[in-house]
Amino acid sequence: MAGQMEGLRCIWCGFGVVYKGKLPSGQEIAVKRLSMNSGQERSERLLVYEFVENGSLDRFIFDPIKRQYLDWDTRYKIIGGVAKGDETQGNTSRIVGTYGYMAPEYAMHGHFSGKSDVFSFGVLVLEIISGQKTSSFQYGENVEDLLSCAWKNWHEGTSGHIIDPSLRTSARSLRDIMRCIHIGLLCVQEDAADRPTMATIVLMLTSFSITLPIPSRPAFFVSSRFGPEISLLQEQNSRATDATESSKNRSGNSTDASINDVSMSDLYPR
Template structure:
């Protein structure tokens, strides 16, 4: 998210919400509230995308899973974390490092802003194996609902005609 903060500013609010659903922190997408932890959420989604080899947007049409966050969370909770890993990465990773990265990714996408680490903490966690990681709590699952609401209100209900908008 490209927002400039004043030197002493750590959060703010906007009415003009821009970005890609699925990567935006829930508090920003729903209420326009942003903070230094908004980008942490997006970074967590990217970590999970890299590990799983799947785009976050590939889950929007799935009937079984809301989004990549919930997919990763279900594997984490069920103890099937290795099923989350991209098959192309098999045999090319350290088990402890990949579990650590999944843990960090899930910490970054927690719904509660206060529970998300700062980027400084994330970098420290990624660079130091000796730091014990906290267990993540439930990530934000709202993305698919927001996406489907915006899609249903924008789409025409009348199947006979459809207007396409083109830029000038």
């Protein structure tokens, strides 16, 4: 296979090169070539997957009809496969990302590391389990931030509330789902130093003998739709308004005085 890579068609180069090919049986496959510094000694390693036409994961996970065909065993294999793929890539130096999946240290300060990939993986895990996007998680009648909602429910012992209702769960699968929620929350912790490495995550997924630490609050945490963060913003805006009025009074009725407009903004996580 390695000697025939030139005959395959490159179909994606986002996080490593992925080729589309065909087996002698006629089955189409997707082949991902691992980086040479991925820790796989000196031999070249390839990951071979069944090729799915237009098979972007989000087209299935976020579609209310299609995601019904993704049972927990399938979703668990996806989570494990992504974890192992990220682990073999080693430390990446390619800085890419989408808001909502980007780690706070990169989104806010431009700092990037392997723990940034861990954060993105944690978001993906919670999306796969809930069947909803991180930025528009439907929780009852409200639209909330998935990370905040997942952490609050885990903290209150009600993690089952964020599980995709279309998933048919058994006692065994429910145990696996709860553990994956726990792992996902460990990945999205605000402090990058608290997040596990991808190698540790693979062990957590494959060995139930490993005790998981308690996750701290996730990045971009929003306590509630009208919680303390909103109150703080209102207080800051109130102070700014008072300062503007004071400045106007000192300036008298001069038309040359500038007016600073202060508007109320809704807080939404990235």
